[in-house]
Amino acid sequence: MSHTSDSPRDSPAGRTTRAPGAAVAAPPTSAGRPAGEPRPGTRQAQKQQTRRALLDAGLRLLEHQNLSSLGLRELTREVGVSPAAFYRHFPDMDGLGVALVGEALGSLHEVVRAVLADGADGSAPDALIDRTVAITAAYVDAHRPHVRFIARERHGGVRTVREAIAAELGRFTDEVAAGLAVQPASDGWTAAELHVLAGLHVDHMVATAAELLEAPLGDAAERDRIMRAARLRMRIISVGRLHWLDPD
Known part of the structure; x- marks a missing residue:
């Protein structure tokens, strides 16, 4: 009397049988992932690339227009992604603008601190002035799209972006005031006076x-x-x- 086995090796050609329409799991890779599933690091890198592409395209499109006039579909068409993909990176167009503010001004903080450190070390005023102007010019040369964006949107129509720019410039003012406070020329100055002076510099x-x-x-x-x-x-x-503290 013959006996039929349900084991895979007893099926035709040693293949496992399955019911019609049953799902087949992708074979695992050597790392235990289903075949075709992107590696976590790769997925994160792709996400960062898309975010970078949106920021870069935004800067290009904002060369001749304000943020308030830039449309979502215009931006995503420039990058080649769907509007839904945009919202995986930014809550709205205002959020894109705030991110551009951070890029445009965030990297300047270290530069400002370095210049102030020179002043605290007793550098000659004229040399410090020359360096400050040279650094400003070099930054404009290296970041023209970002500088153009800040110059246009500082008094533009998008409130959240105006506030973000004001907040960054306020941080600069605070940092400059703190740097001025440790310089010998600031002896006798009040904190309020130094903050006004720092604002003039910024x-x-x-x-x-x-x-x-x-x-x-x-x-x-x-x-x-x-x-x-x-x-x-x-x-x-x-x-x-x-001469601020000179007698009247």
């Missing part, structure tokens, strides 16, 4: 960056004029600082 830096941005590319004479005027303004501020 406003001057932003104004100089905007002027350099508007200068025609390749116009060395205009660039030199802007930088000379910037250094002169800073020297006038410096002279006023030296």
Whole structure:
């Protein structure tokens, strides 16, 4: 009497049988993942690439328009992703703008601290002024799209972006005030007076960056004029600082 076995090796050609329509699990890889499933690190890298592409496309499209006029579909079409993909990275277009603010101004904090450290070490005022203006010009040269975005949106129509810019510039002002406070020339100054002085320096830096941005590319004479005027303004501020506590 014959006996029929249900074991896989007894099926035709040694293959496992299954009911019609039954799902077949993908064979595991050597790392225990189903075949075809992306590695966690790869998935994260792809997500970061998409986020980067959205930010870069935003900067390109904002070269000649305000954030308030940039449409979601225009942006996602530029990147080649769906609008749904955008929302996996940003809550809305305002969120994209806030992220661009962080990129544009966040990296400047270390530069500002380095300049202030030079002042605390007793660097000559004129040398410090020259370095500050040179750093501002170099930053504009290296980050023109970001500087253009800040210059346009600082007083633009998107409130959350205006507030983000104001908050970053406020942080700069606080840092500059703290740096000025440890310099010998600040003896006798109140905290409020130093904060006003720091605000003058920050406003001057932003104004100089905007002027350099508007200068025609390749116009060395205009660039030199802007930088000379910037250094002169800073020297006038410096002279006023030296004599602020003089008797009336």
